[in-house]
Amino acid sequence: MKQIRLNAFDMNCPGHIQQGMWRHSRDRSADYLNLDYWTGLARILERGLFDGLFLADVLGVYDVYQGSPDPAIRGAVQVPVNDPMLLIPAMAAATRHLGFGVTANLSFEPPYAFARRMSTLDHLSRGRVGWNIVTGYLDSAARAMGLERQRAHDDRYDVADEYMELVYALWEGSWADGAVVRDRETGVYADPALVRPVRHQGAHFQMDAIHLCEPSPQRTPVLYQAGSSERGRQFAARHAECVFVNGTSKPMVAAIVAAIREAAVARGRDPTDILVFVGATIVAGATDAQAEAKFRDYQRYADREGALAHASASLGIDLARYGPDDPIRMVKTDAIVSNLQAIATRRPDRAITKRELTDSFALGGRQTPIVGGPERIADELQAWVRETDVDGFVLARTVTPECFEDFAELVVPRLQARGLYKEAYAEGTLRQKLFPGHAARLPASHPAASHRR
Amino acid sequence: MKQIRLNAFDMNCPGHIQQGMWRHSRDRSADYLNLDYWTGLARILERGLFDGLFLADVLGVYDVYQGSPDPAIRGAVQVPVNDPMLLIPAMAAATRHLGFGVTANLSFEPPYAFARRMSTLDHLSRGRVGWNIVTGYLDSAARAMGLERQRAHDDRYDVADEYMELVYALWEGSWADGAVVRDRETGVYADPALVRPVRHQGAHFQMDAIHLCEPSPQRTPVLYQAGSSERGRQFAARHAECVFVNGTSKPMVAAIVAAIREAAVARGRDPTDILVFVGATIVAGATDAQAEAKFRDYQRYADREGALAHASASLGIDLARYGPDDPIRMVKTDAIVSNLQAIATRRPDRAITKRELTDSFALGGRQTPIVGGPERIADELQAWVRETDVDGFVLARTVTPECFEDFAELVVPRLQARGLYKEAYAEGTLRQKLFPGHAARLPASHPAASHRR
Numbered sequence: 001m002k003q004i005r006l007n008a009f010d011m012n013c014p015g016h017i018q019q020g021m022w023r024h025s026r027d028r029s030a031d032y033l034n035l036d037y038w039t040g041l042a043r044i045l046e047r048g049l050f051d052g053l054f055l056a057d058v059l060g061v062y063d064v065y066q067g068s069p070d071p072a073i074r075g076a077v078q079v080p081v082n083d084p085m086l087l088i089p090a091m092a093a094a095t096r097h098l099g100f101g102v103t104a105n106l107s108f109e110p111p112y113a114f115a116r117r118m119s120t121l122d123h124l125s126r127g128r129v130g131w132n133i134v135t136g137y138l139d140s141a142a143r144a145m146g147l148e149r150q151r152a153h154d155d156r157y158d159v160a161d162e163y164m165e166l167v168y169a170l171w172e173g174s175w176a177d178g179a180v181v182r183d184r185e186t187g188v189y190a191d192p193a194l195v196r197p198v199r200h201q202g203a204h205f206q207m208d209a210i211h212l213c214e215p216s217p218q219r220t221p222v223l224y225q226a227g228s229s230e231r232g233r234q235f236a237a238r239h240a241e242c243v244f245v246n247g248t249s250k251p252m253v254a255a256i257v258a259a260i261r262e263a264a265v266a267r268g269r270d271p272t273d274i275l276v277f278v279g280a281t282i283v284a285g286a287t288d289a290q291a292e293a294k295f296r297d298y299q300r301y302a303d304r305e306g307a308l309a310h311a312s313a314s315l316g317i318d319l320a321r322y323g324p325d326d327p328i329r330m331v332k333t334d335a336i337v338s339n340l341q342a343i344a345t346r347r348p349d350r351a352i353t354k355r356e357l358t359d360s361f362a363l364g365g366r367q368t369p370i371v372g373g374p375e376r377i378a379d380e381l382q383a384w385v386r387e388t389d390v391d392g393f394v395l396a397r398t399v400t401p402e403c404f405e406d407f408a409e410l411v412v413p414r415l416q417a418r419g420l421y422k423e424a425y426a427e428g429t430l431r432q433k434l435f436p437g438h439a440a441r442l443p444a445s446h447p448a449a450s451h452r453r
Numbered sequence: 454m455k456q457i458r459l460n461a462f463d464m465n466c467p468g469h470i471q472q473g474m475w476r477h478s479r480d481r482s483a484d485y486l487n488l489d490y491w492t493g494l495a496r497i498l499e500r501g502l503f504d505g506l507f508l509a510d511v512l513g514v515y516d517v518y519q520g521s522p523d524p525a526i527r528g529a530v531q532v533p534v535n536d537p538m539l540l541i542p543a544m545a546a547a548t549r550h551l552g553f554g555v556t557a558n559l560s561f562e563p564p565y566a567f568a569r570r571m572s573t574l575d576h577l578s579r580g581r582v583g584w585n586i587v588t589g590y591l592d593s594a595a596r597a598m599g600l601e602r603q604r605a606h607d608d609r610y611d612v613a614d615e616y617m618e619l620v621y622a623l624w625e626g627s628w629a630d631g632a633v634v635r636d637r638e639t640g641v642y643a644d645p646a647l648v649r650p651v652r653h654q655g656a657h658f659q660m661d662a663i664h665l666c667e668p669s670p671q672r673t674p675v676l677y678q679a680g681s682s683e684r685g686r687q688f689a690a691r692h693a694e695c696v697f698v699n700g701t702s703k704p705m706v707a708a709i710v711a712a713i714r715e716a717a718v719a720r721g722r723d724p725t726d727i728l729v730f731v732g733a734t735i736v737a738g739a740t741d742a743q744a745e746a747k748f749r750d751y752q753r754y755a756d757r758e759g760a761l762a763h764a765s766a767s768l769g770i771d772l773a774r775y776g777p778d779d780p781i782r783m784v785k786t787d788a789i790v791s792n793l794q795a796i797a798t799r800r801p802d803r804a805i806t807k808r809e810l811t812d813s814f815a816l817g818g819r820q821t822p823i824v825g826g827p828e829r830i831a832d833e834l835q836a837w838v839r840e841t842d843v844d845g846f847v848l849a850r851t852v853t854p855e856c857f858e859d860f861a862e863l864v865v866p867r868l869q870a871r872g873l874y875k876e877a878y879a880e881g882t883l884r885q886k887l888f889p890g891h892a893a894r895l896p897a898s899h900p901a902a903s904h905r906r
Contacts, residue, residue: 014571014642023637030635030642033576033667035546059566061663068644069663076642080633080667083571092576093488108566112597113512113536120465120535123486124543133671144565180533182483184476188758189467189483189529192522201511209597210514210522214486214533248847435816 004385004420005275005392005434007101008045008404011056013081016395018281019310020303022076027301027399032082035090039452041401042091045098048408049422051434052099052130053246054093054224054394055084059105060141062313066320069140074314075306084206085117092125099430101130101224101242106163107156108136108145112212115170118221119213127217127429127440133239135160138313157231162202164239165451169198171220171443173451190214218429219441220448228256236274237263238447242434244394246279248318248368253278254388267444275391275434278384281369282395284406288373295371298398304358311357319354323422327351367396374414381411382420457838457873458728458838458845458887460554461498461857464509465537468529470849471734472763475529480754480852485535488543494854495544498551501861502875504887505552505583505698506544507677507847508537512558513594515766519773522593525766529757538570545578554583554677554695559616560597560609561589564658568623571674572666580670580882580893585677586692588613591766594776610684617656617692618904623672625666625895626904643667672894673901681709683691689727690716691900695887699732699833701821702713705729707841714842722898728844728887731837733847734822737859741826748824751851757811766808772807780804820849827867834864835873 014022014030031037036190045053053328061079063069072079084115088100100121100176104114104295121129135156136142139149151159200207225240236243243260247253283298285291312319315328322328328351370380384390397403415421431442442448458713467475467483484490497724498506515534516522525532541553551571557567574582588609589595592602604612632647643817653660678693680686689696696713697878700706714724736751738744765772768781775781781804823833850856879886882893 023640025637035542035577039546059569059665061665069648071664073643073648074641080643081665082576083570086539086570086573086577087543088487089539089541090546091548093492093543108563110561110563110598113561116512117536117539120539123535124488124539133618140662144660145563146659184478186478187473188477188527190526192526195522195526207597209593210532212512212514212532212534212609232884303469306640372598374732394696398825416714 001382001385001420002391003422004381004415006048006050006421007052007054007276007277007392007394008041008050009054009056009279009394009396010041010400011078011081011110012078012084012087013029013078015076015078015303015306016056017310018298018302019075019077019306020301021298021397023301023303024298024399026402029397037089037205038091039094041404042098044096044401044404044408046095048404048412049425050098050391050404050408052101052430054101054130054132055087055103055134056396057081057084057105057134058138058141059104059108059136060138060144062138062172062309063140064316064318065309065312067318069307075303075309077306077309085121088129089124090122092121092128092302095432097128097425099128099130099222100125100434101132101222103132105134105136105141105248106160107151108141111163111166111209112170113207114166115243116212118167119171119211119216120254122216122218122221123213129218129429130222130224130242130430131162132228132244133160134233137316153229154231157227157235159204161238166200166202166205166207166446167222168200168448169451170211171216171451172448173453174198175213175215176453177215180214211272217440218431222430222434223282233260236260237267237269241275241431241442241446242275242277244277244279245390246367250384250387253384254392257389264267270443273435273443273445276389277392277394278388278390279367279399280381280384280393280395281367282377282407282411283371283398283403284377285368285373285411286410288371288376291372291376295369307358319357322354324355325353327353328357374410377411378418378420381415382418385420454771454838454873455844457834457868459501459503459846459874460847462505462507462509462732462847462849463494464531464534465540466529466531466534466708468531468756468759469509471751471755471851472530473530473754474751474758474850477852478755479855482850482853486610487781490697492547493546494857495548497854499548499890501505502550502878503720503857503861504845505544505554506881507554507583508540509585510537510556510558510587511577511594512561512589512751513591513597515591515762516593517769517771518762518765519826524758524762528756528762530759530762532593537875538574541574541582542577542605545574545581550581550878550886551659552581552583552675552886553578554675556585556587558587558589558594559613560604561594564616564619565623565627565660565662567666568620570844571620572624572664575669575671575674576666580884582671583675583677583695583883585679585697586617586688590769590900605684607684610680610688613688615657617900619649619651619653619655619658619660619900621638621673622653622904623664624669624904625901626802626906627651628666628668629906630668633667665815670893671884674808675883675887683707686716689713690720690722692843692897693727694884694895695728695730697730697732698843701822703837703840705842706837708868710842714860723896726888726896726898729842730847731841731843732820733834733837733848733849734820735830735858735860735864736822736824736851737830737863739863740827741824742764742869744825744829748822749878752841760811761815772810775807778806778807780806781810825871830864831867831871834868835871838873
């Protein structure tokens with residue numbers, strides 16, 4: 001059976017997915033302003049041989065619920081939220097192997113400067129950086145940037161496709177292998193004949209410039225994507241190396257995984273060129289009983305008002321207008337499909353009610369929490385891999401960092417004993433660690449490779 | 454006599470001001486890709502009680518000389534150049550007091566995301582961040598961003614003035630003091646009544662959004678500026694807390710310093726609210742003779758072709774078209790005035806020739822190198838402060854990091870013995886360290902204060 005890959009899921013803010021947990025006396029998420037908190041977390045994850053820390057991000061606030069940002073501000077529902085990229089250099093200095101997947105919204109990052117930021121991170125981390133490509137979905141973010149609202153959903157992906165070609169050209173094409181000579185004798189640092197400008201006149205972007213950075217270990221960072229709409233999945237099939245999905249029913253996730261691999265194959269990629277991760281909320285204890293007691297303790301802190309603020313923004317509908325037993329109407333936008341699909345898999349027979357939705361978001365979010373001692377959790381994770389063909393899990397934080405410490409101390413040894421989890425990190429870049437036998441750089445079957453000479 | 458303030462001047466690239474030094478066997482600037490290099494440098498500077506590390510930056514390449522970027526690429530003249538901001542978190546984690554001034558070009562940083570980046574850095578460093586405000590001057594950068602050329606010089610400053618009002622409103626006005634409650638009992642993280650959106654409809658920017666970050670120790674980072682044109686100086690008089698000037702003649706620098714303080718006073722600020730730093734290239738040895746030998750050794754590595762590439766871009770004229778003894782024609786743009794003014798102060802009687810210019814840029818740049826043992830250097834620095842009223846120096850790197858180690862080990866103790874240099878860091882933020890007796894935040898006389906409630 002294949003080895004389980006593991007990402008921790010966090011965000012540079014006090015309230016990420018499980019709203020209210022910052023109130024728990026052992027929770028340290030309100031220490032997000034301190035570098036020590038992040039370097040400590042990185043060391044915990046590296047001790048647990050996690051493949052990566054995946055950092056979510058959002059530009060904008062959740063202001064759909066009650067038509068106001070106030071509930072989100074009150075409960076720290078992803079606001080305040082600091083820049084995630086700036087955490088990585090300090091964590092990279094504190095670790096040797098841990099990967100870092102960072103979310104960046106390409107709608108608001110000029111590609112030239114963004115390409116430089118990612119190359120810089122890839123250099124400083126020695127090839128341990130990934131990029132979760134998002135296009136944003138909040139009108140509040142658009143208003144922050146001086147627009148009235150977001151572009152339409154499918155248009156955003158068209159822009160994103162063009163954006164990707166630009167950054168690929170900078171990362172893969174501008175500096176040829178061998179361009180950097182660094183010869184102290186002759187004084188030639190780089191050979192200009194092997195450095196060329198990216199000249200681009202597109203529908204959304206224009207550029208005429210060389211990439212400012214010499215080639216980094218991975219050139220293109222490991223590419224993550226989480227879109228679950230039809231257009232989002234096409235985008236992932238073309239670009240992504242790691243895809244995140246959410247879902248509570250194994251058959252439905254199995255169907256999603258199969259569809260993702262099929263779509264990649266249809267584009268000439270290998271089905272194993274894409275790793276699929278499913279979101280998981282795990283509460284581990286030394287015994288099942290201890291874990292259940294811990295879960296009940298955590299639940300006492302769940303913030304239902306915060307959960308409604310979060311859910312309303314994710315779904316794009318003001319849940320304040322619904323009674324507790326009203327069914328939630330489906331509206332087809334990317335975020336809504338993603339979130340409702342995940343939740344609805346628990347109730348495939350009928351529409352989900354507001355009460356159920358709130359329960360779901362209050363602790364567990366888009367996942368059914370897995371609660372138990374090491375055996376029970378290992379059993380459940382193994383069942384997920386066997387029945388859905390996912391490659392690994394993205395562990396949402398509950399009470400942090402103890403949720404990650406518990407997993408590393410209690411569950412990892414059990415998974416190792418079953419031969420399901422690595423005993424040590426592989427050498428090489430994040431891409432090489434995730435894809436054994438691959439090179440540090442993207443395979444030739446990836447569209448970025450067309451920009452190479 | 455006042456205490457001398459000290460910034461180290463560096464850049465996230467192999468070739469900064471003194472072209473060719475990366476070729477020296479003891480120079481480590483080509484290690485700029487390694488975090489260890491930067492955390493080591495930060496520790497050296499903190500041991501030497503430097504107030505700050507000032508990080509230059511440029512978006513774009515130097516392609517004026519010979520009408521091509523090739524000479525700059527060949528000699529690593531500020532290309533490749535990585536993002537400077539991403540160095541700071543790792544250096545902040547490795548130090549406790551050292552400040553970090555980072556150059557960011559506001560023409561290419563959307564204000565909403567940029568304000569968040571700076572707040573994040575200010576949080577993570579516990580209030581040790583400064584921002585060197587630049588508007589850019591390279592057409593190559595504009596072309597990288599999809600434009601044909603830069604905006605006109607004075608227009609850039611008009612945009613910059615509006616940009617500053619926006620980021621001030623985010624930093625100073627969006628979250629009132631006391632907005633962050635962080636009450637684990639009630640579950641209130643922040644009081645929405647004390648968080649308000651920034652609503653702005655200007656000539657160049659629109660925004661309707663709250664700042665994403667809770668207030669950081671300094672709120673607005675310490676503001677640095679280096680413009681030397683009339684319009685640039687007006688901008689500095691309004692906004693800057695630290696101004697960098699270049700010049701080789703003490704009387705001319707004295708006149709500049711006086712003009713800067715006067716302009717600030719004319720805008721209702723206190724003359725001591727602005728610190729003026731002058732650029733300096735210093736080669737220190739245990740004795741004068743050792744220092745002179747070291748300087749001659751360094752000079753052997755000076756890259757004259759690289760110096761011409763750098764000078765041509767800085768001046769906006771292709772020096773390949775000039776003979777060695779041709780006088781250089783003055784053209785009035787911001788960068789040109791800044792650079793030629795600095796160089797011309799050596800030859801106030803006549804125009805500078807290409808040969809002289811190249812000599813100047815090849816080692817020393819815009820400064821006459823100060824070479825000597827501790828006594829001679831201390832004498833010269835003391836004379837600069839006495840005769841020009843500058844508050845301190847920005848030390849350009851030569852062979853790095855030994856140039857900073859030499860200064861810390863040899864010169865600092867001598868300055869301390871004369872009572873010209875601190876014996877220990879003051880507590881508090883960078884602003885409090887630079888301005889004894891001031892608060893962590895900008896004084897009420899600064900225009901940013903008008904955005905407070």
